[in-house]
Amino acid sequence: MAQPPTDRTSTHPGTAAAPRPGVQALRDRPRARVLVVGGGINGVGTFRELALQGVDVVLVERGDYCQGASGASSHMIHGGIRYLENGEFRLVHESVVERNRLLRIAPHYVKPLQTTIPVFSTFSGILNAPLRFLTHRSGRPGERGAVLIKIGLSLYDLFSRQGGSVPRHRFLGRRKALAELPALRPDVKYTATYFDASVHDPERLTLDVLRDGLAAGAHARASNYVSAVGITGAGEGAAVRLRDGLTGEEFDFAAEVVVNTTGAWVDATNGALGAPTRFMGGTKGSHIVLDHPELLAACAGREIFFEHSDGRIVLIYPIGDRVLVGTTDIDAGEDLEPVCTDAEIEYFFDLIRHVFPSVRVGRESIVYTFSGVRPLPRHDDTAPGFVSRDYRIEKAALPGGAGQGMLSLVGGKWTTFRALSEHLADEVLALLGHGRSVGTGELPIGGGRGFPTDEEGVQAWLKAHTGPGIDAHRAEILLSRYGTRAEDVIAYLAKGQDSPLKSTRELSVREIAWMAEHEQVGHVADVLIRRTSLAFRGLVTAELVQEVAQHLAPVLGWDPRRTRQEAQLALATLAHRHRSSAAAEGALV
Numbered sequence: 001m002a003q004p005p006t007d008r009t010s011t012h013p014g015t016a017a018a019p020r021p022g023v024q025a026l027r028d029r030p031r032a033r034v035l036v037v038g039g040g041i042n043g044v045g046t047f048r049e050l051a052l053q054g055v056d057v058v059l060v061e062r063g064d065y066c067q068g069a070s071g072a073s074s075h076m077i078h079g080g081i082r083y084l085e086n087g088e089f090r091l092v093h094e095s096v097v098e099r100n101r102l103l104r105i106a107p108h109y110v111k112p113l114q115t116t117i118p119v120f121s122t123f124s125g126i127l128n129a130p131l132r133f134l135t136h137r138s139g140r141p142g143e144r145g146a147v148l149i150k151i152g153l154s155l156y157d158l159f160s161r162q163g164g165s166v167p168r169h170r171f172l173g174r175r176k177a178l179a180e181l182p183a184l185r186p187d188v189k190y191t192a193t194y195f196d197a198s199v200h201d202p203e204r205l206t207l208d209v210l211r212d213g214l215a216a217g218a219h220a221r222a223s224n225y226v227s228a229v230g231i232t233g234a235g236e237g238a239a240v241r242l243r244d245g246l247t248g249e250e251f252d253f254a255a256e257v258v259v260n261t262t263g264a265w266v267d268a269t270n271g272a273l274g275a276p277t278r279f280m281g282g283t284k285g286s287h288i289v290l291d292h293p294e295l296l297a298a299c300a301g302r303e304i305f306f307e308h309s310d311g312r313i314v315l316i317y318p319i320g321d322r323v324l325v326g327t328t329d330i331d332a333g334e335d336l337e338p339v340c341t342d343a344e345i346e347y348f349f350d351l352i353r354h355v356f357p358s359v360r361v362g363r364e365s366i367v368y369t370f371s372g373v374r375p376l377p378r379h380d381d382t383a384p385g386f387v388s389r390d391y392r393i394e395k396a397a398l399p400g401g402a403g404q405g406m407l408s409l410v411g412g413k414w415t416t417f418r419a420l421s422e423h424l425a426d427e428v429l430a431l432l433g434h435g436r437s438v439g440t441g442e443l444p445i446g447g448g449r450g451f452p453t454d455e456e457g458v459q460a461w462l463k464a465h466t467g468p469g470i471d472a473h474r475a476e477i478l479l480s481r482y483g484t485r486a487e488d489v490i491a492y493l494a495k496g497q498d499s500p501l502k503s504t505r506e507l508s509v510r511e512i513a514w515m516a517e518h519e520q521v522g523h524v525a526d527v528l529i530r531r532t533s534l535a536f537r538g539l540v541t542a543e544l545v546q547e548v549a550q551h552l553a554p555v556l557g558w559d560p561r562r563t564r565q566e567a568q569l570a571l572a573t574l575a576h577r578h579r580s581s582a583a584a585e586g587a588l589v
Contacts, residue, residue, distance in 0.1 A: 022223030022520055023244050027251055032058040032221070034428055035240060035255035037228045037269055039063075040070035041206050042412045043261030045421030048213035050428060051220035052438040058220075058255070059213075060242060062227035062262075064526050066206035069263050070414065071530060072285065072372025074315060074326050076303075077102055077110050077415045078196040081156045082313050083389060089159075091390045095415045096160045099197050102418070106445040107453070108483030109205040113198040114302040116181065118355055119190040121145040144307055146171070146190045153194055169194035183298035183356045193302070200319055202414065203530035204481065207519060208446030211485075225522045228258075231274045231399045238398065240273065246522055256403040257431050259424065263375035264336050266408050274399035279410045281378035286340040287326035288348050289368040290361065291538055295323050298356050308351045316352060322367065322537055325352065332373045339577055340369035367538020369579045377410050389413050391420055393427055404431040447483015465490055469498055477506055481532070489514055501551075503544040507532065509551050516555040524549045524570035529578075540580055545570050 036047050039061025047059040061067075079096035080088070102110040122145050153169040170193050177191035178184060184191075199205055213220050225245040232239050232252050239252035262269045264282040271277070296318050304316040317324040325348045332338060345363065352361050377392070391411035398406050407427060412420050418440060429436060444450075452458040461484075462475045470478075470490060478486040489511065498510040507527075515521050515531050527548050528535045534544070549567040552558065558566065574580035 020223065020225075020244075020246070020520075020522075022221065023226060025221045026058060026060075026223060026226070026242070026253060030239075030252060031254040032056045033255065033432060034058070034257045034259060035060070035228075035253060036259045036261060037240075038259075038261035038263060038265070038409075039065040039206075039210075039222070039224060040068055040261065040263055041066060041202070041209070041414060041417045042070075042263075042409060042420055042424070043259070044206050044210045044213070045417045046259060046261060046424045046428075047220070047222060048209050048216075049421045049425035049440060051213035051216035052440065052443075053425070053429065053434065053436055054217070054219060055429070055432070055434060056219045057213075058253070059210075059222040060226040060228065061222075061224045062245060062265075064224050064522060064530055065210060065520070066203040066530060068265075069282075069372040069375055070206060071203050072287070072370050073199075073202055073414050074285075074287065075199055075202060075317070075319065075324060076113065076196060076315075077199050078113075079156060079159060079415070080389060080413075081152055081194075084152050084155055088390060091416070092156070093159045094419055095413070096156070098416050098419050100160070101441065102199075102415075103197055105443060106199075106205060106208075106448045108447045108451045108479075109201055109208070110197050110199050113196050115194055115196050115305045116302050117149060117192040117194075118177070118181075118184055118188050118304065118306050119144075119146045119149055119192060120185070120188060122147060122189060146192075149192050153192055156194065167195055181298070181300055181304075183358060185355055185357055196303075198303075198317075198319075199414070201481070201533060205445070207531075208448075208483070208485070212446055222520075224520050228269060229272055238403075257428050258398060258403070258406045259428060260406065260408040261424075263412075264332065264373035266375065266410060268336075270406075270408060273406070275396055275406065277394070277396075277408065278378060279394060279408060280375065282332045282336070282373040282376050284330045284332040284335070284338045284371060284373055285327040286338070286344045286369065286371040287324055288340060288345060288366050289319075289370075289536060289538065290323045290325060290365045291321075291367050292323055292359075292361055292365040293321075295352065295356065295359050295361060295365075296321065298359055299323065304355060306355055308354055314351050316355070320537065329374075336373050338371040338373060340371050340579065345369075366579060368536050370577075375409075375411055391416075393424060395427075447485035450484045469493065474505075501544065501547045503541055503547055504534065504539065506534065506539075507548075512548060512551045513555050516552055521552065521556070524552060524566045525573050527552070528570060528574070535574060535578065535580065538580070540574060542571060545574075 033055055034050055034057040036043050036057065036059040039059060043059060044065060047057055050057040077099050079092050079099055083092050157168045172191045174189055177188055210222060214222060227243050227245060228240050229243045230241040232241050239254040240258065241250055242253050243250045260266055260269050264280055267277050267280050299316060299318045301318060306314065308314045312329060315326060328344050328347065349361055352359060391409060394408040394410055396406050409424060422440060452461050461479060462472050465475045466472050478489055482489055492514050493510045496510055498508050500508050515527060519531060521527055524545060528540050534540055545567050549563050553563045
């Protein structure tokens with residue numbers, strides 16, 4: 001029986017296609033000092049760190065950038081207040097410092113997020129908390145009451161003060177809480193409100209980090225849809241066997257150090273490279289995206305972050321005019337390409353009723369779903385919610401005895417990607433005997449350089465970048481999508497005849513060409529899911545898929561047969577992986 005397509009599905013039908021510059025650059029010079037395998041945020045961050053130090057570094061990713069767990073996150077940049085009860089104080093401190101830092105160096109994508117915890121008891125959990133802290137193996141945890149949450153938020157505030165300007169938390173009693181959030185359960189006793197941060201477009205932030213690395217010079221190269229499938233030779237002649245996922249062609253690539261940042265696939269990657277490991281024990285996390293104005297209004301512009309009836313910490317989170325609901329935390333087992341199940345959807349509807357009992361939500365409001373596997377360490381009988389979100393670096397010799405060694409990243413989370421990448425890069429630099437010359441702690445990321453700091457600055461930027469073919473609305477979309485790198489895109493658009501797509505005014509013909517030429521687009525789904533937020537917001541139609549395919553074709557060298565295949569692949573991927581009803585209807589045509 002044929003398997004349903006996934007985001008990582010690659011086709012190489014043998015029809016005409018333009019050579020990919022990224023792959024050609026690897027084949028022209030098939031060696032580097034460092035090969036990073038894995039293009040999620042931690043792999044891309046490590047690539048940027050090494051490239052900025054002048055290291056000859058290459059990154060390959062078997063799918064598209066930010067396609068695995070990095071693209072299936074809860075879109076939060078947070079300190080992890082719930083990690084306090086796990087005793088992970090180092091991780092919480094590092095997380096809040098990095099959260100504050102990302103608000104400064106990536107302001108185009110990372111924004112402050114007001115978060116409210118509804119509290120339904122006063123003293124619950126005080127006796128159970130020490131047991132959970134010590135064993136991490138308790139069953140259903142007792143409800144966390146106001147006293148316990150107050151202690152946690154006070155500690156969180158203390159950690160948050162370093163390099164930050166976010167307000168301290170505040171508690172409200174029932175009357176004031178219901179005045180602010182009238183749709184809450186009427187038996188709410190308190191609300192606790194504090195600030196974290198969000199990243200609405202994690203895929204675009206990952207691309208920005210990648211482009212920073214590529215801009216460092218010719219010594220930095222990267223390609224998506226390239227996988228590491230084996231080792232050839234031995235000793236000084238040993239090399240990693242790479243496979244182009246879009247053509248099926250294979251070639252050898254030599255490196256002194258191999259860095260495995262493939263997340264939940266770390267063990268599988270090490271096995272393919274002849275060094276089997278059993279480091280990983282990831283958990284599945286799913287989310288749904290709803291088009292539901294009543295639920296959006298109930299959130300009042302803030303994330304609702306709370307304990308569900310089973311003790312899990314879950315969230316309801318407004319993103320633009322949509323609402324994100326998540327997340328589950330289930331042992332993934334061998335399924336590293338999960339989808340959101342019917343049971344998980346019912347769980348999400350139940351958690352909405354848990355805090356907003358008067359808000360009715362049905363499946364007709366779902367516009368998108370997504371799932372990923374958190375790259376957590378093997379955890380035996382530890383409950384999934386108590387598995388450490390911290391990371392570690394495992395070192396080993398390269399198979400065949402060549403080079404300086406292999407490093408495997410176990411764990412890691414979005415918020416700490418810069419600090420983690422810095423640490424991992426420093427380990428590589430030590431192996432190479434190469435010093436650090438550039439710090440990234442206060443180095444702006446991509447389109448965050450010169451990004452307007454307030455609404456007045458945004459309006460001034462928009463006014464300065466409107467003109468023929470770019471009205472204020474279009475300029476606003478481009479600024480949101482690219483940050484100040486939108487200036488380069490606007491200059492590109494102005495150099496040729498351009499027009500918006502018929503099926504959406506958020507994309508134009510030449511912007512699709514820009515993405516294909518500058519952002520390594522391999523499939524139609526890359527544009528819809530990871531270069532824009534059109535799929536996430538439920539705005540994909542069969543007509544839009546066809547248009548994008550037709551305009552990618554001349555840039556990527558697709559013939560009519562390949563163009564049809566790519567459109568159908570996108571429709572099928574959206575239908576099977578993300579429950580996109582409009583796309584599913586189109587796939588049946």
